Structure formats: structure tokens, C-alpha cells
Amino acid sequence: MPDTATYAWAFDTMNSIVHNVERVVYGKTTAVRIVVAALAAEGHVLLEDVPGTGKTSLASALASSINCYFRRIQFTPDVMPSDISGFSIYNQKTNDFEFRPGAVMANIVLADEINRASPKTQSALLEAMEEAQVTVDGETHTLSQPFFVIATQNPIEHYGTYPLPEAQIDRFMCKLSIGYPARENELQILRRDADAKTSLRPVATAMDVQRLREIIRTVRASDDVCNYILNLVEETRTSPDLLLGSSPRGGLATLALARAWAILQGRSYVIPDDIKTLAPYTLRHRLILSPEAHAKGKTVTRVFDSLLGSTKVPLGPVR
Numbered sequence: 001m002p003d004t005a006t007y008a009w010a011f012d013t014m015n016s017i018v019h020n021v022e023r024v025v026y027g028k029t030t031a032v033r034i035v036v037a038a039l040a041a042e043g044h045v046l047l048e049d050v051p052g053t054g055k056t057s058l059a060s061a062l063a064s065s066i067n068c069y070f071r072r073i074q075f076t077p078d079v080m081p082s083d084i085s086g087f088s089i090y091n092q093k094t095n096d097f098e099f100r101p102g103a104v105m106a107n108i109v110l111a112d113e114i115n116r117a118s119p120k121t122q123s124a125l126l127e128a129m130e131e132a133q134v135t136v137d138g139e140t141h142t143l144s145q146p147f148f149v150i151a152t153q154n155p156i157e158h159y160g161t162y163p164l165p166e167a168q169i170d171r172f173m174c175k176l177s178i179g180y181p182a183r184e185n186e187l188q189i190l191r192r193d194a195d196a197k198t199s200l201r202p203v204a205t206a207m208d209v210q211r212l213r214e215i216i217r218t219v220r221a222s223d224d225v226c227n228y229i230l231n232l233v234e235e236t237r238t239s240p241d242l243l244l245g246s247s248p249r250g251g252l253a254t255l256a257l258a259r260a261w262a263i264l265q266g267r268s269y270v271i272p273d274d275i276k277t278l279a280p281y282t283l284r285h286r287l288i289l290s291p292e293a294h295a296k297g298k299t300v301t302r303v304f305d306s307l308l309g310s311t312k313v314p315l316g317p318v319r
Contacts, residue, residue, distance in 0.1 A: 027185030043173025067202035
């Protein structure tokens, strides 16, 4: 187990990244902290909101805060799967095929407006997000570590978008919305120096992120905390208002994110409040409302919030 100094380093490093991103993204501390926690927890993030609320700014600021290889993919209907994963091309000089890496071959990948690409192109990210590799013409290429996808999308009712398939959504550790800024924060945005984004400097390296990930795996989670997660997952599967409950991946994502969240709070162990705080972000996007519940005017958010409120929270020792 790491010593106190190691956990303190992890706390300082994660919070340094958070504070650096907040130099550009004002008044969205919870969203920034969840994104940084997901990066450290080896997950991927989906940001969904209306245009202009700072989704891309958050992703770009995070990439600028880490000294590693960053690629941005602007998804449009004409983007092809090979643009994402790469392709093989015949070299006449060597009489052999050469692999040309796609945009996903980076440490941090910003998949901007992912739901504007066709489903076939969206699916090109599936293998990369789940297994950190891509297979082209039968040959597997391992991605560099750390590997992190932060995708943005506009709500599906907007013109020119394609809903993400359930298999794609399930690959994201968490999904969140940034929302409109408060008035005082929007005033800061109006007054912000035009060079604020470009002036950001890295405060951590790829090696730091890798070390963070190793440390986070050691954060303690009691049996009571794990059973609390399982109870929440089971509630989503048995609710008559839900056609589809959470996958096992949802429970794993909740625990992993909670471990990173604990470090952000200065702890080396998970508490039930961590789960209660994070479960809406890690489980809710994996659920599908039943037709009957939809006809009654219910929403996934309301159904899940009800389940979360009715699930018993463990009160015993958690260390």
C-alpha cells in the first residue's frame, strides 16, 4: 500500500490539474473535478449539452494541462472509420503495406460533436475505448498510455445528429452536462483575456497520470460500499419503469470513479457519500425508460433519482 506522502502527492497533482482547467472554465468545479477524476480512474467522459456552454473549452483545457500527445477529431457526417483507427497503404518502394495511424493514436483524444458522425464511424471508437487498441487489416496496434477519450455531443433533438448506440454509451465511464454559467461567472467570461486558453501550461505529465492510476487502484473500498453499489445496480435492473438497467460495467465505473474522487477529497478510502454523489453520472446514462413509464411522463432522471433516494445507505465503518 502507498504511504501517506504518496497519497498526498496524488491529491496535490489532481487538484493542480483541476485548478489549471478552472482558469478557463469558470464556476463549473463539480464538472471539472469529475472529468479529472475520470482521467485518473482510467475512464472516458461524455459531455452532453447545448452548443456554446464550454464543453470543448473544458476538454481543450484539460489537454493543455497534461504534457502529452493530444488529438482533436471534429466529427462530421463525412468522417470515415479509417480516419479514426488508421489504415494500411501499399508502399511501392518496399513492396509492403504500411500502417498510417488514425486520429485515435494519442494520449488524450477530443471527439468533438461525436453524434454528428455516422453510427459506423462512431463504432470505430469502441475497440479503442474498451481495450486501448485498434485492429486494422487483421493487425492489432496498441495505443499509447495513458489513453483518454473525452467526447462532446449536442442533445439528439438538434438537427443533423445521430443518437449514440447503447454499446457506445456504455463505454463512457460517466456522462455529464455543464449547463449555462451563473451570471457572475458569465461576467468573468466576458471580461476574460482573449489569450486565456492559449496561456495555459501543463502542470502534469503523462507519467504523472500513469502514476495516479496506479495509486488510485489501491484506494480502499469496504464490502459495505461495494454492496451499496451493487444494490443500486440491481435496483435499476428490477425497476418496472426501466426497460434496460445498468450493465456490470456501470458498477465497475462507479467504484473506479469513487476511488479517484476519494483522492480528490484527500482520502485513501471510499465512503458511501462518494457513491451517492457520483452514481447519477456513472449509471444514469446506461438506463432506458420503459414505454409505459414514458407514456406516464416519467424521465430517466426522475426514475433514477427515486431509486437512489430509496436505496439504503450503509452507516457502518468504511475504512
